[in-house]
Amino acid sequence: MWLVALLLVPVESARAQPRNLDIYWVDVEGGAATLMVSPSGESLLVDSGWEVDGRDAKRIFAAAQQAGLKKIDYFILSHFHADHAGGLQALAKLIPIGRCFDRGDFIEPANQRWRDAYLSVCASKRTILNAGDKIPLKGLQVDVVASNGRLIAKPLKGGGPNSLGATAENKPADVPENQLMVGALFTYGRFRFLDLADLDWEKEMELACPVNRLGEVTIWQTGRHGALDGAGAPGFLYAIRPQVVVVNNGPRKGLGGPSPGSQKAA
Numbered sequence: 001m002w003l004v005a006l007l008l009v010p011v012e013s014a015r016a017q018p019r020n021l022d023i024y025w026v027d028v029e030g031g032a033a034t035l036m037v038s039p040s041g042e043s044l045l046v047d048s049g050w051e052v053d054g055r056d057a058k059r060i061f062a063a064a065q066q067a068g069l070k071k072i073d074y075f076i077l078s079h080f081h082a083d084h085a086g087g088l089q090a091l092a093k094l095i096p097i098g099r100c101f102d103r104g105d106f107i108e109p110a111n112q113r114w115r116d117a118y119l120s121v122c123a124s125k126r127t128i129l130n131a132g133d134k135i136p137l138k139g140l141q142v143d144v145v146a147s148n149g150r151l152i153a154k155p156l157k158g159g160g161p162n163s164l165g166a167t168a169e170n171k172p173a174d175v176p177e178n179q180l181m182v183g184a185l186f187t188y189g190r191f192r193f194l195d196l197a198d199l200d201w202e203k204e205m206e207l208a209c210p211v212n213r214l215g216e217v218t219i220w221q222t223g224r225h226g227a228l229d230g231a232g233a234p235g236f237l238y239a240i241r242p243q244v245v246v247v248n249n250g251p252r253k254g255l256g257g258p259s260p261g262s263q264k265a266a
């Protein structure tokens with residue numbers, strides 16, 4: 001009997017500890033992999049970095065271990081490019097992945113490889129997201145604000161008219177994959193974290209002008225890894241007014257530069 005009591009104590013004391021929302025930006029050298037652990041203990045990973053012989057999968061797994069996770073409950077693949085989908089197959093061999101979410105079935109031939117890689121892990125447990133959907137992560141509100149080229153129609157709380165769109169610079173649409181991706185807003189109390197992955201300049205402007213559909217955010221993970229030619233439209237940034245900006249970049253990628261060994265649109 002005493003043994004049972006002994007075993008229960010750590011569990012009970014762990015439950016008594018108040019938990020925070022933890023966000024891990026895993027260094028995947030110009031790709032993207034963002035791991036969130038909600039105060040409920042449930043976890044969500046957005047994107048899986050590059051393939052590179054399992055390098056990024058190992059880094060994500062190390063972050064998951066640091067977070068004490070035995071499983072990643074939810075995985076969102078923002079879009080089918082090498083720097084976001086590349087690590088998934090190796091990661092799934094290191095840690096179980098619960099449910100998967102993606103933008104849908106349209107694919108350009110050049111990206112078919114990454115769709116196949118995603119489906120090899122997620123085909124039996126995937127959900128296709130629409131703008132306006134919520135992901136049922138306990139303890140964190142997850143609003144899907146963009147998916148498959150569509151955006152939320154009504155502004156979220158804090159959104160409203162944005163007059164900057166009248167004069168702010170816009171750009172032509174980028175390659176389809178960079179227009180179609182899943183973008184999400186994560187809300188925990190007053191804290192709001194926006195991850196639009198590589199959503200292009202033109203779609204950013206559509207989200208922000210003439211109506212700012214997002215409101216202001218606390219943290220913005222830069223679009224296109226900080227490649228400010230293809231994302232980071234001023235008309236959008238002055239609408240969302242991030243307090244903190246996180247750039248997941250590598251030594252030779254971002255800020256307008258090419259990424260080594262990748263397709264130019266990554």
Ligand SMILES: [Zn+2]
Binds near residue numbers: 030032083084198224
């Ligand atoms: Zn990318």
